[in-house]
Amino acid sequence: MTTRKLRLALLQMHVEAGHPNENFRKLAELLEQAVDVQDKPDVIVFPEMWNTGYALERIGEIADLDGERTKAMLSAFSRKHGVQIVGGSVAEKRADGVYNTIYVFDEKGELQSDYSKIHLFRLMEEEKHLTAGNAIGTLDVAGEKAGMMICYDIRFPELARRLALSGAKLLFVPAQWPNPRLHHWRTLLTARAIENQMYVIACNRCGTSGETSFFGHSMVIDPWGEIIAEADDTETIISVEIDLALVDEVRGRIPVFEDRRPTLY
Numbered sequence: 001m002t003t004r005k006l007r008l009a010l011l012q013m014h015v016e017a018g019h020p021n022e023n024f025r026k027l028a029e030l031l032e033q034a035v036d037v038q039d040k041p042d043v044i045v046f047p048e049m050w051n052t053g054y055a056l057e058r059i060g061e062i063a064d065l066d067g068e069r070t071k072a073m074l075s076a077f078s079r080k081h082g083v084q085i086v087g088g089s090v091a092e093k094r095a096d097g098v099y100n101t102i103y104v105f106d107e108k109g110e111l112q113s114d115y116s117k118i119h120l121f122r123l124m125e126e127e128k129h130l131t132a133g134n135a136i137g138t139l140d141v142a143g144e145k146a147g148m149m150i151c152y153d154i155r156f157p158e159l160a161r162r163l164a165l166s167g168a169k170l171l172f173v174p175a176q177w178p179n180p181r182l183h184h185w186r187t188l189l190t191a192r193a194i195e196n197q198m199y200v201i202a203c204n205r206c207g208t209s210g211e212t213s214f215f216g217h218s219m220v221i222d223p224w225g226e227i228i229a230e231a232d233d234t235e236t237i238i239s240v241e242i243d244l245a246l247v248d249e250v251r252g253r254i255p256v257f258e259d260r261r262p263t264l265y
């Protein structure tokens, strides 16, 4: 098997709900730490709604207008350091509502793609304050296709399968997944990796916001379902190397995609 290595950095951060300036400052600090290392990352990922947190009552006031502040920061950083960024997600204010959106920048600082969360989480009343996206999201990573899902999206296996069928070999999952559902988080992420024989790269937040605490446990799972890196519940950066060749190797070993019977189900 010819190896095709790629280094990832996952910035597991605390998010200060309702304080975008503080969160931009924190993210800038973590980004500098992520590249100030010997093994520089090729791709950097962060959590969901890192700019505002879940200050949903005020989200219309504090969301980033057309994502301009976020895009300016991420574009400049990716260009300066020659690194690809899967920019977590931010609350993004558009003319027709506030979206929960991931921006992807390539290593030249160009906006490569975006994705807005399509399943809004009713347990946190997202549907009252946010507008759902209407399209699936993909990006190119080192010449391979990858998909994007945000937090609650991972409860919908059809979406991950659709991304895999469209050619995705990696899945990026920014999240703000709280206690007490660590078991769901680990199990669902692992299942998405095993059933689609793809890398799952999931970046959660940590810390507390009001009554809600977040367990962190950002993780990278390989296409065989092994958790190859996992954080604890503190603010930290996971740095891990993956081998894209493993996807084809696993898909060759158990040919799930060839054995599907879509005419029956």
Ligand SMILES: O=C(O)CCC(=O)C(=O)O
Residues within 6 Å of the ligand: 121, 124, 150, 151, 152, 153, 155, 176, 177, 178, 181, 184
């Ligand atoms: O599905 C879950 O348990 C958590 C989802 C969530 O917190 C979110 O989508 O923001």
